[in-house]
Structures are given as C-alpha cells and as structure tokens.
Amino acid sequence: MAENRLIQRRYRLLGTIGRGGMGEVWRARDESLGRQVAVKCLKPMGPRHEPSFLQVLRERFRREARVAAALQHRGITVVHDFGEDDGTLFIVMELLSGRNLSQLLDDNRRQPLPVADLMEIAEQVTAALAYTHEQAIVHRDLKPANIVRTADGTVKICDFGIARLGHDIGFTARLTGTGIAMGSPHYMSPEQIGAHGVDHRSDLYSLGCVLYEIATGVPPFDLGDAWAVLVGHRDLAPEPPRTLRPDLPEAYERIVLELLAKDPDDRPRDAHELGKRLADARHPHPGRDVAAGPDELTVPARWLPSWTRGMSLGAPAGLARRPHGHPADEAATVLTDTWTGWGGGPQGGEAPPDAGIASPAPPDDHRATLAALAGRHTAALNLGRLGRWEEAGEAHRALATERERLLGPDHPDTLTSRLEGGHTASRLGRSFEAHQIYAEVLAGRERALGPDHPDSLSCRHHVALNLGRLGRLEDCLAMTHEVAEARARVLGPQHPDTLATLFELAHVLGKLGRYAEALHTHRDVAAARTATLGPGHPDTLAARYEVGIGLGRLGDSAGAVALYRDLAAACAAARSADDPETLRARHGLGVNLGRQNRWQEALVEAREVAATRGRVLGPDDPDTLVSRREAAVALGWLGRWDEALDLYREVADARERALGAAHLDTLASYGDLAQCLEQLGSADEAAALHRRIAALRQERAARRR
Incomplete structure (x- = not known):
C-alpha cells in the first residue's frame, strides 16, 4: 500500500499504524467527513499462495467487518465502513488514541501494571465480552495486542478477524480446515488447541491469560517455542501469580486461576458471573465469608487507576443545563x-406508625x-x-x-x-x-x-x-424500558419523571444505532412536555433539540434546519437571543445547512454564533471554539483554505493555552490544521505537525503512567 493513496475516492492513507498477520492498519483521513480514522487493509499476499487460500483470507476479512460492524458497545472498537477497492479489502474504524496492553507492558519494561489498573481493565473487558457473548459472538483471539486502553481510560477490544458467530459453525469448520492458525499460542484455550468445540468460555480462558500477563509481566506458559506453549496450555498447571507478584490480592489470583481451568466447566459460567466476581474482589462486602484468606480485603474501593483522577462525567442527557431546584x-x-425517625423536620411532629421508635420525641x-x-x-x-x-x-x-x-x-x-x-x-x-x-x-x-x-x-x-x-447498552435499554412502564403506571404517562426516563430511553436507542426509534420517542417526549410543562420549559427545549439531532442522523437535514430555526426562535423568546441554549440551537442549524451543501449560509451562521458565544461565554470557551471550527470547516468546503487555515490556527492556539498541548481537543485541532496545510500544498509543514501530534500523544501516555 502506498502512503497518500485514496481508498474508494474517500479515505486518504496518511501513515501506517501497525502490521499483523491479517493485514496492515493505516491512519487515514475521511475526506467526506473531514475526520481522522483507522483503515485496515488486507495484506497483499503475492502470487505464491493458492487461490483457495486467498479466497478464505478474503472471506475471513469480510467476516471481520460484518461481525464488528454489528457490535455497538463502548468497549468495542467502532466500525464505520468496509468494502473493496482495486482488489484491496478494507475496514474503516474509529482511530483510537491510546496504547494496547502489550505496548503498556513494553512501555513499563515488562513490569506488571498497578493493581488498580488491573482491576479496571479486567472489569471493562469483561463487560465488553458479556455484550459480545450475548450477541452469540466468540472473539477467539483475545490477547494484549487486541485490547487498547484509550487516552480517556476506556478499554476497548479490537480485531474480530477470527470471531465466530455461534450459529455459523459450518463456516468456522471451513476456515479451520484450511490449516490457518486460529488464535495466538500464548492465549489459546485447551479446547482451541485440541480442535474441540469452542464457546464463550474459550474467551474467558484467553482473558485469564491476558490478566495473568499484565499482573505478572509474563504469560502463564512462557516456554520458549510455540509447541511447548501449546502443550503447557493443554497439560500444565500455571504457576500461581502471587509467586511472581506477592502483592497481588489473593481474590484476584483466585479469579485468574479459575479462568485458566483446563475444563471449560470449571471456569466462571459466563462473563456476567465473572463481572460479579471482579466487583466483589474490588469491593468486598462487610461480613462476607473471608475464610479463604485475609487478602480478600486488600483492594480498597478508594484505589483508582491514575487516569481517572480529576475525571468527571456530564449530567445525564436532558439534564445538563437544568437549573438548580x-x-x-x-x-x-x-x-x-x-428525615429523622421521629418525623423531625424543623416543625417536629409525631412519629409515623411504622417508624419503630418507642419514644415520641x-x-x-x-x-x-x-x-x-x-x-x-x-x-x-x-x-x-x-x-x-x-x-x-x-x-x-x-x-x-x-x-x-x-x-x-x-x-x-x-x-x-x-x-x-x-x-x-x-x-x-x-x-x-x-x-x-x-x-x-x-x-x-x-x-x-x-x-x-x-x-x-x-x-x-x-x-x-x-x-x-x-x-452495557442492551441492559440499560431493557431496564430503562421497565422503569418507564412502571413510572407511567404509578405516576402517569405524562408525569415529568416518566418523561425523563423516556428521554433516556431515546438516548440509549440512539447509541445503539436505532435512530428511527430514538427519533420517534424524542418526538413523543417533546410533545408531552410541551403539553404538560409548556413550550418554553428547559426540558421541552432539550427534547426538541434531540429531535433535531435525530433528523440529522437520518439524513433529513431539511427537517432539521426547519426544526432548529423554530427552536432558536423559541429559546430566544423563552430566554434571550444570547442565551447559550439559543446559540446551541443556532449551531445545530448551521451544521445542517452544511449537510445540505448550503455552505455560504452555514458560514454566516457559524460566524455569528461564534461571535456571540465569544462575547457571552468568552473567546476561549469550548463552545466558542467549536463554532469557530465550524466556520473553518465551511470555509474549506467553499475552497477558501487560506482563511480556514487562519481559523484553524486560532482554535488550536486557544485550546493549547486553555487545555495544554497534549489535551485531546488540542490534538484534534492540530489534526485539522495539518489537513488544511495539506490542502494548501504545505506537505512538509503538515508532516512536521503530524510528527508533533504523535510525540504529544506519547508524552500524554507517559504522563498517565
């Protein structure tokens, strides 16, 4: 593959990220959406392989794309697109900012990771596996190189190249029959080695190998050659991790050794059970039987991975800008x-009949x-x-x-x-x-x-x-639906609490890619809130804003433009023309004007919103900078790259001042700037900026450790 090649007239290859047995991964730019992505291409095999062999590889590659694209979970790499271009099969994925577990160990000179990080990684991977197994998908190649911890601490499973759909046994047999290695020796389960039936418990074994390695610095059977490793998995008992790392909590060691059981029936029943075991190991319950050893209590709840310090989540959707009270x-x-056992608010009062308090006061x-x-x-x-x-x-x-x-x-x-x-x-x-x-x-x-x-x-x-x-989006969806039904039954279908749960239900539907259902639910909530709370209520306006997002997602940018115009007018009437919510609606209007290729109008809207946000919120406020970037995007689409370059520089400089050079938003701005420089023919300056971005990402990773 050649650098700067354009795949399917859309994805421009910028530089290799890595190579493996299945192919090579490139950092690329989506020219259509102006975003950085990762593109995985089937590695050219040359004429020495039989056509049937190449056909199986191609079939497996397409299978990886279909399997991965169907998965929607924060712990699994998002697949945006896949296809074939001039004989090259490719998958387009989110570009992850982070390090895989193998790299983390290498960065740490193969020293074990901190206990708190072990726990967090184990719990996040387990949650992702629980989801994939519920979809009847077995990964079959779980290993440190296929697990990435991103810059914000999210742990993601990658590379479903040899995943198996539970109902597709025939195809798996054909793949295995070709003699192509299915899995990586250090992380293969005994049943994989013996060509026995493989199910979700094989992934749990592989996870046990991964956890053993990041806890001790070495895999459980580090025996020199591949055959000896395979024999170790099949016939040998692993050395207990605490003999290599005495500070490891005994509860954690016990979980890892059970995951490494030779017989699948001796492992945890499924990932959900494993998740409960890990949670108990992290937060032991008072009074729990700890006869197995005092170290059951050696992982206090206050221990946290270093990357979580200082993090905060936004308010739940629909409540982010709700006033206090x-x-x-x-x-x-x-x-x-x-609030007291005696009914004792400021006015005092008698005890309720069931308070269980003998004394009246x-x-x-x-x-x-x-x-x-x-x-x-x-x-x-x-x-x-x-x-x-x-x-x-x-x-x-x-x-x-x-x-x-x-x-x-x-x-x-x-x-x-x-x-x-x-x-x-x-x-x-x-x-x-x-x-x-x-x-x-x-x-x-x-x-x-x-x-x-x-x-x-x-x-x-x-x-x-x-x-x-x-x-756990599917679990979230099911429970949210139950709560919505119960609140409707107990409080009424138009009670604010019922509508708040329905609002969250729509949000989860959107995250699962069920955009039509999400839009329908948001419309229902918006209508009900208009009737019960009034058209200018903050919750009504929040629901209408989400309707606009849904219309844009489903390609109805004209409908979104009309909605955002009305919403901006409603926000201005209920609050003011300069209110942040009014400006948020106008920002949505500008984005959807761009989606209609009405870039001149989009530019005018973005500039006006940026100017007002700068006056109301400040010139370096994140929302102000987002609007200024939107103006730069419009300028680029209008071919006015010189003007766009100035704006991209201003946004990058402002983010660096406010957030620091290694902040993710700053790095994204540097990426925008590099792409603009490439459009202007300044390839050397763009390349230098890409190198700086890479160095800053490494610096960020080092600081996090």
Missing part, C-alpha cells in the same frame, strides 16, 4: 419529608445531632454544585455511615446519603463503584418501600443510566 433534580437530592442532644446531619447533607450537596466532587463524595460517605448508625441501614435518609455517594462516584468516572452503590440502595429501598414506590423507581432509573455508562 428543578423537580427532577430534587427527587434525587432532597431529604424525605420524615428524641432527646435534645439527639435532635441536635440529627439537625447537624441535615446541615452536613446540604453542605455536601453544595460541594457537588461547586464541582468539588471528591470532597462531596467523602462527605456523603461519612454522612451515610453516621446515619446508618443512628437511623438504621434502610432508613430513607441513610439510603439518600448513599445514593448521593453513587452520584459523586459517577461524576468522577467511577462507574463500577457507582453501580454497586446504586444496586445496594435499590435493594434497600425496595425492602423498605416496595418496588413501585417513586423513590425505588428513581433509584432504578439511576441504575439503568449507569449501565449505559458501563457500556
């Missing part, structure tokens, strides 16, 4: 009406203690509103412990404090920790209040949202 927020944050010192806890609750909420999530989390955890001591584990206010701890964990990117908290709070609320109580349904709503953050 909105009813849907209050349901998750305020105390119950009877607390002693004065006890009342003062409970009042102090109420003040601490408010203070913790305010820390969160200020963005001080670490402090807020510590405050909520301490408060939950104190309330449990005074009020009991299932008291509504104890559970409220624990729920807030889950929210802060989610804000900090600790989705697995948040999931455990939400699940425990849900169990407590259902015991105390019943499954259909609004507080129980509110907690189930949060559990569902967090499943999406964990990449």
Whole structure:
C-alpha cells in the first residue's frame, strides 16, 4: 500500500499504524467527513499462495467487518465502513488514541501494571465480552495486542478477524480446515488447541491469560517455542501469580486461576458471573465469608487507576443545563419529608406508625445531632454544585455511615446519603463503584418501600443510566424500558419523571444505532412536555433539540434546519437571543445547512454564533471554539483554505493555552490544521505537525503512567 493513496475516492492513507498477520492498519483521513480514522487493509499476499487460500483470507476479512460492524458497545472498537477497492479489502474504524496492553507492558519494561489498573481493565473487558457473548459472538483471539486502553481510560477490544458467530459453525469448520492458525499460542484455550468445540468460555480462558500477563509481566506458559506453549496450555498447571507478584490480592489470583481451568466447566459460567466476581474482589462486602484468606480485603474501593483522577462525567442527557431546584433534580437530592425517625423536620411532629421508635420525641442532644446531619447533607450537596466532587463524595460517605448508625441501614435518609455517594462516584468516572452503590440502595429501598414506590423507581432509573455508562447498552435499554412502564403506571404517562426516563430511553436507542426509534420517542417526549410543562420549559427545549439531532442522523437535514430555526426562535423568546441554549440551537442549524451543501449560509451562521458565544461565554470557551471550527470547516468546503487555515490556527492556539498541548481537543485541532496545510500544498509543514501530534500523544501516555 502506498502512503497518500485514496481508498474508494474517500479515505486518504496518511501513515501506517501497525502490521499483523491479517493485514496492515493505516491512519487515514475521511475526506467526506473531514475526520481522522483507522483503515485496515488486507495484506497483499503475492502470487505464491493458492487461490483457495486467498479466497478464505478474503472471506475471513469480510467476516471481520460484518461481525464488528454489528457490535455497538463502548468497549468495542467502532466500525464505520468496509468494502473493496482495486482488489484491496478494507475496514474503516474509529482511530483510537491510546496504547494496547502489550505496548503498556513494553512501555513499563515488562513490569506488571498497578493493581488498580488491573482491576479496571479486567472489569471493562469483561463487560465488553458479556455484550459480545450475548450477541452469540466468540472473539477467539483475545490477547494484549487486541485490547487498547484509550487516552480517556476506556478499554476497548479490537480485531474480530477470527470471531465466530455461534450459529455459523459450518463456516468456522471451513476456515479451520484450511490449516490457518486460529488464535495466538500464548492465549489459546485447551479446547482451541485440541480442535474441540469452542464457546464463550474459550474467551474467558484467553482473558485469564491476558490478566495473568499484565499482573505478572509474563504469560502463564512462557516456554520458549510455540509447541511447548501449546502443550503447557493443554497439560500444565500455571504457576500461581502471587509467586511472581506477592502483592497481588489473593481474590484476584483466585479469579485468574479459575479462568485458566483446563475444563471449560470449571471456569466462571459466563462473563456476567465473572463481572460479579471482579466487583466483589474490588469491593468486598462487610461480613462476607473471608475464610479463604485475609487478602480478600486488600483492594480498597478508594484505589483508582491514575487516569481517572480529576475525571468527571456530564449530567445525564436532558439534564445538563437544568437549573438548580428543578423537580427532577430534587427527587434525587432532597431529604424525605420524615428525615429523622421521629418525623423531625424543623416543625417536629409525631412519629409515623411504622417508624419503630418507642419514644415520641428524641432527646435534645439527639435532635441536635440529627439537625447537624441535615446541615452536613446540604453542605455536601453544595460541594457537588461547586464541582468539588471528591470532597462531596467523602462527605456523603461519612454522612451515610453516621446515619446508618443512628437511623438504621434502610432508613430513607441513610439510603439518600448513599445514593448521593453513587452520584459523586459517577461524576468522577467511577462507574463500577457507582453501580454497586446504586444496586445496594435499590435493594434497600425496595425492602423498605416496595418496588413501585417513586423513590425505588428513581433509584432504578439511576441504575439503568449507569449501565449505559458501563457500556452495557442492551441492559440499560431493557431496564430503562421497565422503569418507564412502571413510572407511567404509578405516576402517569405524562408525569415529568416518566418523561425523563423516556428521554433516556431515546438516548440509549440512539447509541445503539436505532435512530428511527430514538427519533420517534424524542418526538413523543417533546410533545408531552410541551403539553404538560409548556413550550418554553428547559426540558421541552432539550427534547426538541434531540429531535433535531435525530433528523440529522437520518439524513433529513431539511427537517432539521426547519426544526432548529423554530427552536432558536423559541429559546430566544423563552430566554434571550444570547442565551447559550439559543446559540446551541443556532449551531445545530448551521451544521445542517452544511449537510445540505448550503455552505455560504452555514458560514454566516457559524460566524455569528461564534461571535456571540465569544462575547457571552468568552473567546476561549469550548463552545466558542467549536463554532469557530465550524466556520473553518465551511470555509474549506467553499475552497477558501487560506482563511480556514487562519481559523484553524486560532482554535488550536486557544485550546493549547486553555487545555495544554497534549489535551485531546488540542490534538484534534492540530489534526485539522495539518489537513488544511495539506490542502494548501504545505506537505512538509503538515508532516512536521503530524510528527508533533504523535510525540504529544506519547508524552500524554507517559504522563498517565
């Protein structure tokens, strides 16, 4: 393959990323959408191979594309396109910014990764495997080189080149019959080696090999030649990891050794069971039987991989710009009406019949203690509103412990404090920790209040949202649908909480690629919110904005243009012409004008929005820079590359000042700038910029370690 080659008149190859047995991977530019992508091309084999051999390779390559394109999960590399160009088969994938696990070990001089990183990688890969196995897909070649940890800490499985659809046994047999190696020796399960039936438990064995290696620095059977390695998998017991790394928690060692069981029946039943085991190893439950050894408790919940520090998630979709005090927020944050066991709000009052309190009123010192806890609750909420999530989390955890001591584990206010701890964990990117908290709070609320109580349904709503953050989109969809139905039954179909869950349901449908269903649901929510909350309510406007996104996704840019014009006018009437929501709608208008090739109008809109955002939000605000970049894109499509270059430079410089040279947004701006330089014929300067981008990415990876 030649650098700068244009594949299918759309994907320009810029430089090789890597080579392997199946082919070579290139960094490329999608000329149509102006984005960087990865293109995997079938490696030219030459005339020495039999036509039937080449045909099997081509069939396998197409199979990789079909399998991978059907998968939609945050832990699996996204496939954008595939096809054939001048005899070359290719797949277009998202371009990942990060390092695969093999590279991470090499970067660390083959030293084991930190325990907290091991846990996080194991849990994320397990979640992705649970999803793929639910789709009846077995990867069959899981190894460190096929698992990438991206710059933001997301762990993704790559390369489904020899994945097997569960119902397609005949094709797998044909592939195996050609004698083509199926898997990598250091990570092959005994059943793969013995040509026995292979199912999802083979992937679990391979995952055990991967986890063993990143925990100890060496694979479980590092025996010199490939044949000896295969015999080791089939006949030898692996050396316990703790003999190579004594600080490894015993619970983690036990999981790895069970994954490496020779008999598939002796391994965890499936990835879901493995996920629960890993969660228990990270967060042991008080009172759990730890007869197997005290090291069961050696992985405290506070341990986090280095890349998670300082991370935060945005608010749930539809709530990002909701003002404080909105009813849907209050349901998750305020105390119950009877926040003490005595019904003791500021007005005092009698105990509820089921409070279980013998005395009609607390002693004065006890009342003062409970009042102090109420003040601490408010203070913790305010820390969160200020963005001080670490402090807020510590405050909520301490408060939950104190309330449990005074009020009991299932008291509504104890559970409220624990729920807030889950929210802060989610804000900090600790989705697995948040999931455990939400699940425990849900169990407590259902015991105390019943499954259909609004507080129980509110907690189930949060559990569902967090499943999406964990990449378990199908589980998220199913639970969100259940919560929506239950809220409609208990609260009514047009209650704001019911509509909030339906809004999230539409969001998940979109993430799963079910755009038509997502659009239909967002339209229903927008109509219901218009009727119940009014056309100018923030939630109504948020739903209408999502309708515009759906129209654009489905290619109805004309419909999106009309909607965004109306939405901008509605936002301006409800707020002001300079309000951020008005400008967001106008930004969507400009994007869809571009999709209609109305680039001159798109340019005018982008420039006006950028100027207003600069005045209202500041010249270096992220939204301002996004609009300025949109203006540069329009200039490029109009052939005015000199003007576009100036804008791209300004955006890159501003992002570097505000975020630093190695920030992902800054690197994306450098990429835009390099592409513009190429269009202007400044190939040397563009190449130098690409080299700088590569160096900054390496620097970013080194800092993260």
